[in-house]
Amino acid sequence: MQIKIQDQNIFKKVMKKYSTILILLMMMLIMTILNPKFLTTNNLMNILRQQTPIAIMAFGVNLAIISGGIDISVGSVIAMAAVILAKFAKVDSSGAGYPLIVPIIASLLAGGAAGLINGVVIAYGKVPPFIATLGMMSVARGVALIISKGRPITGFSDAFNFIGGGTFLGLPFPIYILLASYLIIYAILHLTKFGTYIFAIGSSQMAAEVSGVNVKKTKVVIYVISGVFTGIAAIVLASRTLSGQPAVGEGYEMNAITAAIIGGTSFSGGIGTAFGTFIGALIMGVLTNGMTMLQIEPAMQMVVRGSVIVLAVFADQYRNNYKS
Amino acid sequence: MSEQECLLKVQNVSKSFPGVRALDNISFRVSKGSVHALVGENGAGKSTLMKILLGLYHPDTGKIYFNGEKKHFYHPKDALNAGIAMIHQELSCARELTVAQNIFLAKELTLKHTQFLDKKRMIEQSYELLQRIGIDNIDPNTKIKDLSVAKQQMCEIAKAISYNAALILMDEPTAAIPSNDVLTLFEIIRALKKEGKTIIYVTHKLEEIFEIADKVSVFRNGMHVDTIDTSATNKDALIQMMVGRDIVDLYAKEKANIGDVVLQVENLSCSKKFDNVSFTLKKGEILGVAGLVGAGRSEIMETLFGIRQKKTGKIFISGKEVNIRSPRDAIKNGLAFLTEDRKNSGCFLPLSVRINTYIASIKQHSGRLFVRRKKTVESTKQMIDALSIKVSSMEDQINNLSGGNQQKVLVARWLLTEPEILIVDEPTRGIDVGAKAEVHRLLVNLALKGKAIIMISSEMSEILAMSDRIMTVSSGRVTGFIDAKEATQEKILKCCMD
Structure with missing residues (x-):
């Protein structure tokens, strides 16, 4: 009897750990059955390429959610970072412009600055994360429109265009950026002191404070990282679309949050992994790609995506019923 | 005490929580129109008993008679309907609402044949309720959060009588209010008593018992030690009863060398x-x-x-x-x-x-x-x-x-x-x-x-x-x-x- 109970526990643990991968594989299987063109290298590369900005944003947003907060500003911040970097990536008719590193740094700084403001307002101003980032959502979009005068900025150097459109060793270049971002966020979240603090704050802010965690500083850094990762996403996105568009990124925050939640991150804080978010982002990518291939109209796709996030949170409540 | 005089009878009530016997076969009576104090150390079982009377906890065994009828309260609403109200230690007002809104919370008066609020009548009645307990310096239109703790408590008492409660439980009502307000509170309690209300008064301040209570019940380790007339006892005797004589030496402590x-x-x-x-x-x-x-x-x-x-x-x-x-x-x-x-x-x-x-x-x-x-x-x-x-x-x-x-x-x-x-x-x-x-x-x-x-x-x-x-x-x-x-x-x- 004893052994049987242990078996069940192991089964549960395995399910808990790998359920997201199983969902991903099952979805891919279903899509392949419905449309054999789904499972081609070309299409899979396409999904990865399309999903890269969302996944990178989700990595950052995931930290905020694990800490018990939220960052809904990323969809606007990516637009702001994209138009700012576009200003620096633009070349004139003779092909002269800033060196490649300048637009990259500009984008990271723009994202980081937005995150810094979010973090300070949340940690020191004690404004709820939802409200603080809701404000930033509007501010960043406004700044993007002001800088770009409402029009897309185009005409980048070839070197810059390579980031989003080029291939390296047979793989689209964005995939390398995606993997590098994943490794960085994995290390931050699961291997550093700072990462441990994120989990601690999300579990109980009071207990974290008492245990000597610098809660305010940690929170600021969380939102800065969320902003910087949005900056990385902006580089990939602008380079892939060959433009800095002030209207880009609308609804991306929802996709990023959904990716984190599907990946097992708990909205009540303290629970989540970098790997889960990665898989969650891929699930969202497969879903969107699959629905498009099946010629489901965009309006219906929105209905499905909306339902998915609610279902994911519903499952999250089920998993964490001990908190109630 | 005869059956008619007895408002509340608690008979052989026990309640256990995992690892703790919170109430152990408690029996006692509270007579109509009296102020009845409950005393005991932390964890003696007073709060558990109050929660049972309010329907927040359910006794494992035992019966509760209220007004001669056997009662079982499943929910605070049942207790309230039967005529038991409680003034909580941590006040439970809706702070952003006005005094009148709080008093009539969940039983708002409406204009005839409509669902619209009859604000005028609620304010008038709030005013009357406050007057009945001798309070005339609280405007029913003020928000609760703008009142002092003592005044908030007075509003809670007014709310309790608005339910026509026959028994009012007060859990350490003087813990958070300054001493001059304590005197006002005692005036209110005396006024309530004159109206025939019964009050159960939980306190840690023994002097208060002798000032306001008719009887006092002492609890210790989940047991009811005794109920006596306050006129027949004194502070030292009460402490004696609260402490008891049974000190069990649970832990053999080794004394360390005390240093700097x-x-x-x-x-x-x-x-x-x-x-x-x-x-x-x-x-x-x-x-x-x-x-x-x-x-x-x-x-x-x-x-x-x-x-x-x-x-x-x-x-x-x-x-x-x-x-x-x-x-x-x-x-x-x-x-x-x-x-x-x-x-x-x-x-x-x-x-x-x-x-x-x-x-x-x-x-x-x-x-x-x-x-x-x-x-x-x-x-x-x-x-x-x-x-x-x-x-x-x-x-x-x-x-x-x-x-x-x-x-x-x-x-x-x-x-x-x-x-x-x-x-x-x-x-x-x-x-x-x-x-x-x-x-x-x-x-x-x-x-x-x-x-x-x-x-x-x-x-x-x-x-x-x-x-x-x-x-x-x-x-x-x-x-x-x-x-x-x-x-x-x-x-x-x-x-x-x-």
């Missing part, structure tokens, strides 16, 4: 919580801190540890003045604090036992950036063995552990910070007897190693058994120091009620 002063606190104050607290602590000493709930014991220690900001005062550690503004500063100065609220300010429930163990000493377990996983595994393993923590894997969520094992993990957490001074707040609350003895052994062993320990406890036997010296706190003041050799329950309780 390691902590000195001078005139520490925190606004609204406590004033001018001074004490010293020596190496190897266990300083017991006794006091009633709400006396400010935890607040003093929270301030010492930097969780609360001090208003005035100095703290010296090993003779050097230190400036502690956050728990981080405190930990750097060799302090550790095992908080009272294990679930909220102690454990990280969704996280592993391992993280819960190394979190406070994470700096010693990391390089510049990265946590040294191997080192944390070693430390956790060592602690699990040393404190015999029962856990199937150190990667298990701490949420899956029993209360006693959770507490041991928290002790382990603080031991890893290698503190010189360990503050423990209710270290054995809610854990079973076996785990309790182990926690005590741990504390004694630490003292033997020369660590200094401050132990807050509401359990008199724990204080007596563990302490070398006892500091008593009452209403935010230190009221005395008692050497363990001379300490008795009576002495401690007297200082706690000072």
Whole structure:
């Protein structure tokens, strides 16, 4: 009897750990059955390429959610970072412009600055994360429109265009950026002191404070990282679309949050992994790609995506019923 | 007392919680139109009894008769409908609503044949209700949050009579109000009595009983000791009854060698919580801190540890003045604090036992950036063995552990910070007897190693058994120091009620 109970526990643990991968594989299987063109290298590369900005944003947003907060500003911040970097990536008719590193740094700084403001307002101003980032959502979009005068900025150097459109060793270049971002966020979240603090704050802010965690500083850094990762996403996105568009990124925050939640991150804080978010982002990518291939109209796709996030949170409540 | 005179009859009521027998075969009666006081130490069972009368808890066995009828309250609403209302210690008003809105909450008056609110009539009636208890300086249009605590309480009383309650329960109504308002409250109670209302009055302040109550029931360890007329007793006799004679020596304490002063606190104050607290602590000493709930014991220690900001005062550690503004500063100065609220300010429930163990000493377990996983595994393993923590894997969520094992993990957490001074707040609350003895052994062993320990406890036997010296706190003041050799329950309780 004893052994049987242990078996069940192991089964549960395995399910808990790998359920997201199983969902991903099952979805891919279903899509392949419905449309054999789904499972081609070309299409899979396409999904990865399309999903890269969302996944990178989700990595950052995931930290905020694990800490018990939220960052809904990323969809606007990516637009702001994209138009700012576009200003620096633009070349004139003779092909002269800033060196490649300048637009990259500009984008990271723009994202980081937005995150810094979010973090300070949340940690020191004690404004709820939802409200603080809701404000930033509007501010960043406004700044993007002001800088770009409402029009897309185009005409980048070839070197810059390579980031989003080029291939390296047979793989689209964005995939390398995606993997590098994943490794960085994995290390931050699961291997550093700072990462441990994120989990601690999300579990109980009071207990974290008492245990000597610098809660305010940690929170600021969380939102800065969320902003910087949005900056990385902006580089990939602008380079892939060959433009800095002030209207880009609308609804991306929802996709990023959904990716984190599907990946097992708990909205009540303290629970989540970098790997889960990665898989969650891929699930969202497969879903969107699959629905498009099946010629489901965009309006219906929105209905499905909306339902998915609610279902994911519903499952999250089920998993964490001990908190109630 | 005849059946007619008796408003409330509690018969053989028992109630157990896991590991605790909160009420043990309680029987007593409350007569109509009387003010009936309940007294007893922390954990004597008063609150549990009140909660049963209100329908918040259900008795395991026993019957309750109200107005001669057998009653079973499943929900506070049942009790309210039967005519029992409660004035809570922590007031439960909707702070953003007005006095009138609060009084008529969930029973709003409407204009005839409509669903529209009849504000005028509600305000008039609120005014009348307040007048009935002799209050004419509260405008029913004011928001509750703009009133003093005493006035909020008066509104709650008005609300209670608006239900036509025959029995009003008051849980330490004078705990949070200044003394001149206490007199007003007593006037109100007398007015209610004149109207024929019955009042059950729970208090820790024994003088009040003699001023206001007709009868007093004494509780101890979940048992009803006796009910007597207040005119037939006095304060000392009541304390005697509350304490009883059965002191069980649970823990054999080894006395450590008491060394030099390691902590000195001078005139520490925190606004609204406590004033001018001074004490010293020596190496190897266990300083017991006794006091009633709400006396400010935890607040003093929270301030010492930097969780609360001090208003005035100095703290010296090993003779050097230190400036502690956050728990981080405190930990750097060799302090550790095992908080009272294990679930909220102690454990990280969704996280592993391992993280819960190394979190406070994470700096010693990391390089510049990265946590040294191997080192944390070693430390956790060592602690699990040393404190015999029962856990199937150190990667298990701490949420899956029993209360006693959770507490041991928290002790382990603080031991890893290698503190010189360990503050423990209710270290054995809610854990079973076996785990309790182990926690005590741990504390004694630490003292033997020369660590200094401050132990807050509401359990008199724990204080007596563990302490070398006892500091008593009452209403935010230190009221005395008692050497363990001379300490008795009576002495401690007297200082706690000072």
